[in-house]
Amino acid sequence: MQASDWRQRLAAAGLTDNFIFNKTFLDTGLTKELICRVLPDLQVGKLKIVDTQHELATTYDSKGLRFDIYAEDDYRNRFDIEMQVLNRHNLAQRIRFYQSMMAMDSYEREKDYRNSGNAYVIFFCCFEPGGTGDQWYRTERDIHSEGTHRQLSDGEVSLCFDVTSPLRTVNPPLQNFLDLVAGRTVDESDDFIVQLKKRIAFVKQNRKWRREYMLRTVYEMDIEHDRRQAVKEGLKQGLEQGIEQGKQQGLEQGASDERLALIRDLIDSGQSADEVINFLTTVRKLPVAEAQKYYHQALTKCEPK
The missing domain is CATH 3.40.1350 (Trna Endonuclease; Chain: A, domain 1)
Structure with a gap:
């Protein structure tokens, strides 16, 4: 930083x-x-x-x-x-x-x-x-x-x-x-x-509080950097797994369950709604309306933290 x-x-x-x-x-x-x-x-x-x-x-x-x-x-x-x-x-x-x-x-x-x-x-x-x-x-x-x-x-x-x-x-x-x-x-x-x-x-x-703010900000940015790196790796693995599973399943319900599981993983990892929907539309090539529908279905099944 x-x-x-x-x-x-x-x-x-x-x-x-x-x-x-x-x-x-x-x-x-x-x-x-x-x-x-x-x-x-x-x-x-x-x-x-x-x-x-x-x-x-x-x-x-x-x-x-x-x-x-x-x-x-x-x-x-x-x-x-x-x-x-x-x-x-x-x-x-x-x-x-x-x-x-x-x-x-x-x-x-x-x-x-x-x-x-x-x-x-x-x-x-x-x-x-x-x-x-x-x-x-x-x-x-x-x-x-x-x-x-x-x-x-x-x-x-x-x-x-x-x-x-x-x-x-x-x-x-x-x-x-x-x-x-x-x-x-x-x-x-x-x-x-x-x-x-x-x-x-x-x-x-206040000098003491400015230092406290600086340390907290550096800590938060380090955590955010680590989280983004983990999410980026997780997206790569999830995409590879999703493609392989898609080849094997071929069933509409199976594909739906896989999408919901992946979306729940993305939500749990801290991805925002915009980030998840953008992933679904750009990587999974889903229409925006369908991506939003899957996101809201997954969101209702996520336990509060």
Whole structure:
């Protein structure tokens, strides 16, 4: 990697960059103001950042969880704030896991369940997270019985926001923050926005964090290089095997199964939808519509990671 690459990447980075987001909201004042904009009806006490990239695990061999921002206030409210750039199609399951881990963390420190406080998981997504075209979603646990429907006040609340949405259905202060994240025009008279921009500039100039960013970027690029080399070799082997199998099978169903297996391998190896479909159309000579059909069939059979 050229020495200037990471500097250019850092200079262009905004709050959608996980590193910038983490370091920016180490500032408790900014984090509290963001929470107040997301939850304007909630009384937020004195806030403490437990950690950024805070990791929890229930047992030594269980799946761990790494929070972007994990904060608590003196009313025993807990907040997990996440920036999610890629849609991995498992957001609902991730939110459930985050909530369960926050509950375990709380119950370990409290003797009475009633003292565990409330838990808020907040996702800012660079995609539409709910599939209905709305700008934001709020979920709480419900109770359904014959003739009744009410909320179970267990203190768990989850919120997801689509920062790319053209809709403006949130309160104006929060909308101004979403506009900043999305790179849209913002109200420059908003002091929160002013302070956020100053903080982002400070993060980018901090010598310790610049070195941390550089090392992380070099590591990520090395991993990406190794992955691409492995995928390139895998494509070559897969093509050779596919040609040989095609000669032997000759049956439409067999060919279909082989294509689906190969596509699942490509997906598992980290290939994007465009890369997989391009492979199918250019190497396998499939029509675009047929390539898309096979991709979506394979995608539905891939287990979430």
